[in-house]
Amino acid sequence: MILRTISILILLCAVAPLAFAQTKQISANEFFTANSNGQRLMRERSWRTVLRTDTLEGTSVIKSISKIHEKLLPDRERFLVTEKIGDKETRSEFIRIGFMEYRRENNEPWSSKDLRGSGNGSGSGNGSSNNSCMQYTEEPDAVEGVSARRLRQLSIEKTSEGLSFDDINVWLDQNGLFLKSERVKGLLEPRIEKTRSVMTYEYDPKITIEAPIK
Structure with missing residues (x-):
C-alpha cells in the first residue's frame, strides 16, 4: 500500500505540469522569489485586500471567514475580520495610526493602546515528508481583463485520510504586483474540497482610515 501511494505521488507530480500546453514547470525558488517581490512592491503602495475562506462539507459552506485589510501610507492600517457559522456572526x-492602536469586538465600545515601548517577535518554520511531493508551474492568464502570470504550487501528501492536496495559485501583473490569489485544500481520491480561500487586491484605494475615538 505504501509503495502504491508513493508511486501515485510520483506519477501525479510528473504528469500534472503537462496537463496544459501553455503550462511550464518552474523551480521553487522562482515561485517564492516572485511572491517575495510581490510583497516588496506592496510595501511601497497603499492597498486593500479582501480574503474569504470557506470551510466546506460536501457542497455546503459550514463556516465562512472574511478578512478586510487596508493599508494607507505612511502609517495607517485597518483590519476587519467577520466570521459566520450558521446564523451566528x-x-x-482594529485600527492602527502611528503608535496608537484601537480595537473592538462585535458592537462593543472601542479600546485604545499606545504601542510605544511595546515589542513583538515572530518566527517561522516548515518541514517536508518523504510521503509528499511538490510541483511549481507557470502559465499565462488574465484577471478581469488584465494580463497576468499564474503561478501555482501544488502539494500532494499521504495522510491518514488518504492522498491530500494543497493547491495555491497566485496571479501577478506584468509589473509583479499581486492581482489575486487562491488556495484550495482537500482530498484527491475522490476529490473533496475542505477549504477554499480567495484573496483580491486593490492598489491606491479611495479610502480613509481615522481614529474611532480620541
Whole structure:
C-alpha cells in the first residue's frame, strides 16, 4: 500500500505540469522569489485586500471567514475580520495610526493602546515528508481583463485520510504586483474540497482610515 501511494505521488507530480500546453514547470525558488517581490512592491503602495475562506462539507459552506485589510501610507492600517457559522456572526476590528492602536469586538465600545515601548517577535518554520511531493508551474492568464502570470504550487501528501492536496495559485501583473490569489485544500481520491480561500487586491484605494475615538 505504501509503495502504491508513493508511486501515485510520483506519477501525479510528473504528469500534472503537462496537463496544459501553455503550462511550464518552474523551480521553487522562482515561485517564492516572485511572491517575495510581490510583497516588496506592496510595501511601497497603499492597498486593500479582501480574503474569504470557506470551510466546506460536501457542497455546503459550514463556516465562512472574511478578512478586510487596508493599508494607507505612511502609517495607517485597518483590519476587519467577520466570521459566520450558521446564523451566528462575530466581528473583530482594529485600527492602527502611528503608535496608537484601537480595537473592538462585535458592537462593543472601542479600546485604545499606545504601542510605544511595546515589542513583538515572530518566527517561522516548515518541514517536508518523504510521503509528499511538490510541483511549481507557470502559465499565462488574465484577471478581469488584465494580463497576468499564474503561478501555482501544488502539494500532494499521504495522510491518514488518504492522498491530500494543497493547491495555491497566485496571479501577478506584468509589473509583479499581486492581482489575486487562491488556495484550495482537500482530498484527491475522490476529490473533496475542505477549504477554499480567495484573496483580491486593490492598489491606491479611495479610502480613509481615522481614529474611532480620541
